[in-house]
Amino acid sequence: MNNFTFQVGTDIRFGKDRLEELAPVLTEFGKTVLLVYGGGSIKKNGLYDRVLKELRDFNIIELAGVEPNPRIETVAKGAKLCAENEVDVILAVGGGSTIDCAKAVAAVYGSPDLEPWAVIEKRSYDGPALPIVTILTLAATGSEMNRGAVITNWQTNQKLGMGGKNLLPKVSFLDPQNTFSVSKYQTAAGSADIMSHLFENYFNNTPATDVQDGISEGLMRTVTKNCPIALETPDDYDARANLMWASTLALNGLTGSGKGGTWSCHAMEHELSAFYDITHGIGLAILTPRWMHHVLNEENAPQFAQYGRNVWGITETVPMMAARMAIQKTYDYFKDCQIPMTLPEVGIKDESKFEEMAQQAVAYSKIATDAFVPLQVEDVVKIYQAS
Numbered sequence: 001m002n003n004f005t006f007q008v009g010t011d012i013r014f015g016k017d018r019l020e021e022l023a024p025v026l027t028e029f030g031k032t033v034l035l036v037y038g039g040g041s042i043k044k045n046g047l048y049d050r051v052l053k054e055l056r057d058f059n060i061i062e063l064a065g066v067e068p069n070p071r072i073e074t075v076a077k078g079a080k081l082c083a084e085n086e087v088d089v090i091l092a093v094g095g096g097s098t099i100d101c102a103k104a105v106a107a108v109y110g111s112p113d114l115e116p117w118a119v120i121e122k123r124s125y126d127g128p129a130l131p132i133v134t135i136l137t138l139a140a141t142g143s144e145m146n147r148g149a150v151i152t153n154w155q156t157n158q159k160l161g162m163g164g165k166n167l168l169p170k171v172s173f174l175d176p177q178n179t180f181s182v183s184k185y186q187t188a189a190g191s192a193d194i195m196s197h198l199f200e201n202y203f204n205n206t207p208a209t210d211v212q213d214g215i216s217e218g219l220m221r222t223v224t225k226n227c228p229i230a231l232e233t234p235d236d237y238d239a240r241a242n243l244m245w246a247s248t249l250a251l252n253g254l255t256g257s258g259k260g261g262t263w264s265c266h267a268m269e270h271e272l273s274a275f276y277d278i279t280h281g282i283g284l285a286i287l288t289p290r291w292m293h294h295v296l297n298e299e300n301a302p303q304f305a306q307y308g309r310n311v312w313g314i315t316e317t318v319p320m321m322a323a324r325m326a327i328q329k330t331y332d333y334f335k336d337c338q339i340p341m342t343l344p345e346v347g348i349k350d351e352s353k354f355e356e357m358a359q360q361a362v363a364y365s366k367i368a369t370d371a372f373v374p375l376q377v378e379d380v381v382k383i384y385q386a387s
């Protein structure tokens with residue numbers, strides 16, 4: 001296990017009906033709030049009204065309409081609102097896109113001398129940032145308890161991750177009831193994203209990480225058990241609660257700290273979203289089994305076999321056979337969640353952009369050198385073709 005520092009100071013308020021705690025939390029930071037939200041789901045399910053009722057004594061400025069795969073123009077608009085209104089605190093109410101947008105707004109507002117996209121392109125941010133409070137409405141990204149954000153620039157077909165410790169949310173409200181209204185499609189996509197965050201850390205070359213791997217396997221079993229329940233019964237509190245807490249723990253450093261390497265499927269998926277604006281978790285579900293097939297070899301087969309044994313109960317003892325069965329299980333699981341499992345099904349009908357996307361995937365990440373199995377441009381093209 002490698003050396004690491006684990007300091008994730010987000011104050012988590014997990015559970016039912018805790019919105020009366022919102023006003024006291026925000027008061028600590030000030031009275032002028034930038035309320036950030038997406039395309040309207042919080043208006044449909046009543047959360048918007050409940051939040052405004054709690055914040056009747058605050059000065060509320062709104063940044064509405066944050067897109068899935070949030071765009072730099074929306075971030076820039078938010079930073080302008082902060083400057084014009086002397087905002088004290090940012091409240092993000094939504095999924096990962098809304099929370100990521102809030103983080104990027106804080107970073108861009110904290111960098112008045114730079115163009116908005118230049119702030120994102122720096123990839124790491126250590127400047128001043130307005131405090132961020134979140135109310136999570138979709139179990140997926142872990143953005144509610146991590147320092148990262150992913151922002152898209154449509155002018156240049158770039159989707160880049162950035163982050164910094166000052167962007168870590170101060171407080172996050174995790175009420176599973178707020179996810180009852182998430183569609184089947186987004187529930188499945190979010191669960192695939194959680195699984196992918198776990199895979200990305202789990203399939204790794206750092207030895208002796210039993211703690212991280214055991215936690216990951218437990219979280220994977222949690223997702224594979226609870227996602228089908230949530231798909232069948234959207235208002236099953238326990239299923240939604242387990243998915244929500246799994247999403248947070250899958251990407252708050254718990255399963256990745258102490259490990260080296262870099263992530264593979266996310267680097268490849270971000271290009272799909274950057275060129276075709278597809279749903280992040282769906283892209284990951286499509287790519288993951290193909291990536292697993294591509295990188296499987298005699299040396300790493302025991303790791304896939306261990307995953308198969310501890311997550312899927314596969315009893316086959318020949319590592320390569322067990323590994324193949326585990327990969328098939330992964331594919332079948334995503335398919336059973338009604339995820340469209342090919343690129344043409346999500347509108348990527350030809351290969352014309354694969355080379356360019358693969359070049360960007362390699363250029364914007366360290367997959368060519370540091371990945372579990374290093375991936376060159378031609379590997380990425382092959383994985384896209386197999387998808």
Ligand code: NZQ
Nearest residue numbers: 038039040041068069095096097137140141143148181182
């Ligand atoms: O925009 P609204 O109307 O709110 O609708 C959203 C959106 O259409 C809807 N939704 C969210 N909560 C809902 C709901 N619909 C009904 N009821 C609710 N309670 O779901 C749709 C998708 O929302 P979005 O926020 O885009 O989903 P997600 O949480 O999966 O976030 C995806 C974004 O996060 C990035 C992805 O790349 C993508 O841009 N990621 C962020 C990470 C991070 N910050 O650590 C890591 C991830 O790997 C990921 O890259």
Ligand code: ZN
Nearest residue numbers: 141193196197
């Ligand atoms: Zn992800």
